[in-house]
Amino acid sequence: MKRLTQRVIMPFLFVFCLMAALCACDVPPESEAPVSSAAAPTTQKTQPEQTVSRLELDGAAELPVREFTGFSYVELRSLCEAWSLKYSEENGTLRLELEGGILILADGSDEARTEEDGRIALGAPTLWFSEGWYLPVSALEAVWCRTLVEDQNAELLRCLRVEDGPAVYWNGAEAGSARRCNGIPVLTAGWFTAVSSGRAETGTDPDGTPTLTLWAWGHTVSFRQGSLRAELDGVPTVLSVPAWQAGEDWYLPAGTTAEALGCVGLEGSSDRLDLLKTEKGPTCCFSGLCLGASLRVDDALYGELPALARAMGGTLTERDGRLTLKTAEHRLVLSPGETRVEADGIERTLPLPVIPADGAWLVPLDAMAELLGLPGRTEDEIGAVYSALTPCETELWIDGVRTQAYTDRGKGPYVRLGDVLKITGGSFVPIENEAVLQARNREIDLWGGGLEYTLDGETLTLSAPAAANGTDWYVPAADLLPALGLPELVDPELDRRYYTRIVKNDEVPTGCRVPIFMYHAVSDQVWGIRELFVSPSQLEAQLQAILEAGYTPITFEDLDHVDQIDKPVMLTFDDGYDDNYTELFPLLKKYNVKATIFVIVNDIGARHKLTEEQIREMSDSGLVSIQSHTMSHNYLDGMYEKQLRYEHYDSMLALTRLTCKQPFVLCYPTGKNTAYSRSVTAEYYQFGLNMTGPCYVTGDEPYKIYRYYIARSTSVETLLSYLKD
DSSP: OHHHIIIIIHHHHHHHHHHHHHHTSBOOOSSSOOSOSSOOOSOOOBSOOEEEEEEEETTSOEEEEEEETTEEEEEHHHHHHHHTOEEEEETTEEEEEETTEEEEEEBTOSEEEETTOOEEEOSSOBEEETTEEEEETHHHHHTTOOEEEEETTTTEEEEEOEEEEEEEEETTEEEEEEEEETTEEEEEHHHHHHHHTOEEEEEEOTTOOEEEEEEETTEEEEEETTOSEEEETTEEEEOSSOOEEETTEEEEEHHHHHHHTTEEEEEOSSSEEEEEEEEEEEEEEETTEEEEEEEEETTEEEEEHHHHHHHTTOEEEEETTEEEEEOSSOEEEEOTTOSEEEETTEEEEOSSOOBOOTTSOEEEHHHHHHHTTOOOEEEOSSEEEEOSEEEOSOEEEETTEEEOOEEETTEEEEEEHHHHHHHHOOEEEEETTEEEEEETTEEEEEETTOSEEEETTEEEEOSSOOEEETTEEEEEHHHHHHHTTOOEEEETTTTEEEEOOOOOGGGSOSSOEEOEEEEOEEOSSOOSOGGGEEOHHHHHHHHHHHHHTTOEEEOGGGGGGGGGSSSEEEEEEEEOBTHIIIIIHHHHHHHTOOEEEEEOGGGTTSTTBOOHHHHHHHHHHTSEEEEEOOSSOOOSTTOOHHHHHIIIIIHHHHHHHHHSSOOOEEEOGGGOOOHHHHHHHHHHOSEEEEEEOSOEETTSOTTSEEEEEOOTTOOHHHHHHHHHO
């Protein structure tokens, strides 16, 4: 047995062990030569290489990953070509040139050392084959401080360059800092949940890959570890860099994640990342021109820069990716994604960055308004208005109602059409930068920012551009109010402008019979000429008879629609006696009828005459029309021009100051007038009244209107006969 073992079994065991030793060695392939002519390591490896995946370097080049003895490796030559690295071999070692110096690696060693004998653990040994050197993939983390993330879905190992990133501003306020992954800013999922008050949940997919689901601002975004693919509300989307898990949190690409959640991500040339949560804002108007819908970022509003340039009457030019806005007074230079702006040669900072958009950059309107000399915005449920229109001291009165006046850098005064329509009625239909105004049977077409308008189809010119501010408009009062039948009377001494709804004689429908009764005093006590007095009871009986006969008392303000009034009649009272307030006015209110009082200006406040307060109260009631009976009640037929104009104009101005309504009817004192005096009357008034005569029929000579004299002796029967005459 011993001899059998020595002669048969031992030789067999020796051969078996020798073959096993040889099989344990790698045999280098013969297809490639060594990378250097220097002496190569003597270790020979016979285990065949195996390509297991691909390695993506910093989001660019892809290299094959091979597996040796359970570790992943990348070929040194390909890595150096991708990263422009230099290396050499010396005495069987590898010398790799890095920015910080020389790194020395040895075949089979899992450490690298520096020339100063510093040591770096590689995580796996460096390997040499006859085809070249292989570095363990883990060396990319140890030596180059890269982050390795596996994308199982793409069978890709991602080598990410992660470094410090920009400061982060959330809606204009500083909110921490980001990191950069392959140059792209990334933020943690925790950051997004904090600013959005949202939540995040981690898990794994069926393949065991870590996943993250983020809920914020009504959106759901799902991420996979290392993948560039994500799902936004169930719809696939692509990320700029992969999402990856780091400890208990995840890093997400800041810009694409923000955009998926309905935000805007901007990074300008400065080391600053702006993330803006936008939502639809109100319609905005800038300097009188509608810019359309805006975007809201917190309390700030964004609008399109080209539209803003048009509103300011400026021009836009682009050069080297920057836009220059030039207006008559300002020059602004802006860059996309930047908060810096050059304003009239001085560098300024916007609170929020310029947002690049297809064909139209978006700019923060509050800041632009300040730079362009506009005072700021007013906002209501209709929209937001940026305008140089500011309230001014000029008093503006419309039909006796004081209305706020505005100025636009010295132009104007402007009036808000909404205020005008509240007083005068009518309709106003704005459509962006156009509007149609209909009032008193007239139609006016307006254009925001324009100097032209059409009145009943005729093109006219404004003295200053109309300003379209949402659904409300501001117009130059001196142009538009007269077009609405509200002529202007300027009182420069008091800095007032009066616009009164008057009826021009050529606006009166012709052929309408309008009896006019002439009264004076209303009192039981007679202290003057008896026939000038009617008693209150007598007047009340006459009012009852007029109303029972189906007549409607009107004033001259109603003549433009007199053809729509069945049986019109006018009640006029001359001289302005105080009993017109104490006796007549209560009866007018009792029966809700109108009357006209012709006031002698110089007699206001005199004995038995009306006071200013009484006149103003009756005028404000809407039942009494205050008209002129001249300044002094002197005969007009023998006056020179200067005194005639005094009697006409000064009485008009005085009564306008008192009632804030311009009188447009003159009653000739004792009916005295001449052709010349009537020509002066026609310069200031629309109608002139005589004393007794035939019934007034519209279309008759407007400056020779006659009346029926009602005296103390006039009976109800006689008065009714005048109605039928």
